[in-house]
Amino acid sequence: MPVASTPRTTTPSKRVLDSAQFISRRSHDVSVPTKGILHATKEIQHRMKQSNYSTSSWKSHPLNPKTADSSAIEWIFLIDALNFSFWTSRPTNEQYAVTLDEKTYRGYWSLCAAVNRAQREGVDLADARVYARISEDELRQVFRTDDPQVQEEIPMFQERLHVLHEVGRVLVDKYQGRFANLLKECHGSAQAVVERVVGEFPCFRDEHLYRGKSVAMYKRAQILVADLWACFEGCGAGAFKDIDQVTMFADYRVPQALYHFGALRYSPRLMKHLREDGKLPSGHPWEVEIRANSIWAVECIRRQLQADGCKDINAVLIDFYMWDYAKDNAEAMQDIPIHLTRSVFY
Numbered sequence: 001m002p003v004a005s006t007p008r009t010t011t012p013s014k015r016v017l018d019s020a021q022f023i024s025r026r027s028h029d030v031s032v033p034t035k036g037i038l039h040a041t042k043e044i045q046h047r048m049k050q051s052n053y054s055t056s057s058w059k060s061h062p063l064n065p066k067t068a069d070s071s072a073i074e075w076i077f078l079i080d081a082l083n084f085s086f087w088t089s090r091p092t093n094e095q096y097a098v099t100l101d102e103k104t105y106r107g108y109w110s111l112c113a114a115v116n117r118a119q120r121e122g123v124d125l126a127d128a129r130v131y132a133r134i135s136e137d138e139l140r141q142v143f144r145t146d147d148p149q150v151q152e153e154i155p156m157f158q159e160r161l162h163v164l165h166e167v168g169r170v171l172v173d174k175y176q177g178r179f180a181n182l183l184k185e186c187h188g189s190a191q192a193v194v195e196r197v198v199g200e201f202p203c204f205r206d207e208h209l210y211r212g213k214s215v216a217m218y219k220r221a222q223i224l225v226a227d228l229w230a231c232f233e234g235c236g237a238g239a240f241k242d243i244d245q246v247t248m249f250a251d252y253r254v255p256q257a258l259y260h261f262g263a264l265r266y267s268p269r270l271m272k273h274l275r276e277d278g279k280l281p282s283g284h285p286w287e288v289e290i291r292a293n294s295i296w297a298v299e300c301i302r303r304q305l306q307a308d309g310c311k312d313i314n315a316v317l318i319d320f321y322m323w324d325y326a327k328d329n330a331e332a333m334q335d336i337p338i339h340l341t342r343s344v345f346y
């Protein structure tokens with residue numbers, strides 16, 4: 001359950017960064033080695049320069065919207081409302097998967113493929129008036145949970161149904177069924193969007209208690225503005241003048257890449273737990289420390305890149321790069337265990 005909201009004195013991303021630093025300084029089982037930060041910075045600088053990493057690649061993914069228009073805004077909001085907990089303990093060939101245009105997608109991409117497939121079948125799942133009142137059976141059809149070919153139900157199916165009703169109701173009741181209307185009221189400020197989203201939608205209110213202090217992570221609210229910024233390439237609905245304040249998105253995939261680059265380290269007892277079981281309840285100190293130190297590690301990399309003269313690489317680009325790296329190098333990552341938390345927050 002979300003804790004009593006953190007005081008709204010600073011911007012939400014500043015609250016996230018302050019929380020990350022507060023937790024990192026007090027962490028017993030996770031650390032951000034300076035040597036690893038320097039190594040990761042060098043690696044990233046070289047690779048991101050080589051691949052000329054930028055927002056322009058966002059629309060190139062086959063499942064992402066091709067046109068930065070009003071339907072892309074609604075699609076991004078829907079996807080990021082459901083962008084959580086795809087992990088499974090099953091082997092790859094038994095995991096929830098969606099095949100579209102002869103390509104099979106798992107994890108986060110399976111969600112995008114299922115939504116795109118539903119739209120082709122005439123169910124516009126990106127329309128809040130549809131998902132505000134979608135029935136369990138209709139959603140089962142979207143995710144094909146009753147198809148014998150489908151090896152596993154999409155993780156957290158019931159939570160996804162509940163989230164759709166929760167966010168859909170608010171959009172229909174207060175924003176004429178369109179997230180674009182909420183966006184308009186934020187006048188080009190990413191921070192205003194994050195603040196409004198965590199205020200309006202409890203499932204985005206990614207706040208926890210750590211050693212008695214209320215801490216904020218806001219993973220899905222921040223990735224929402226980042227995806228809009230990337231899709232619109234910093235123009236129009238994505239022209240956020242304060243996008244550089246946005247932090248890394250504390251998920252369970254980027255910590256793997258950070259660990260791989262040496263920018264994150266776990267204590268022997270935490271490593272043992274992650275290797276043997278990995279499951280951690282939402283809000284567990286170890287979960288909070290892994291997430292917060294990941295945010296802090298990316299901030300340290302960002303500051304080092306700035307010091308090295310890379311002024312145009314913000315935390316969003318570092319995060320997107322790290323996430324894509326973890327996905328593209330799954331082989332190299334498989335010996336680095338992840339924490340497994342059933343959470344609607346990330």
Ligand SMILES: Nc1nc2c(c(CN[C@H]3C=C[C@H](O)[C@@H]3O)cn2[C@@H]2O[C@H](COP(=O)(O)O)[C@@H](O)[C@H]2O)c(=O)[nH]1
Pocket residue numbers: 058061064083084085086087106107108109223227248249250251252253254319320323346
């Ligand atoms: N930190 C961070 N976490 C991210 C993303 C994305 C997708 N965004 C990209 C996609 C389109 C645009 O090109 C964006 O670049 C998903 N996730 C999280 O990962 C987890 C899913 O992992 P797996 O089970 O292996 O698929 C889950 O917690 C999900 O919430 C990101 O970018 N950064």
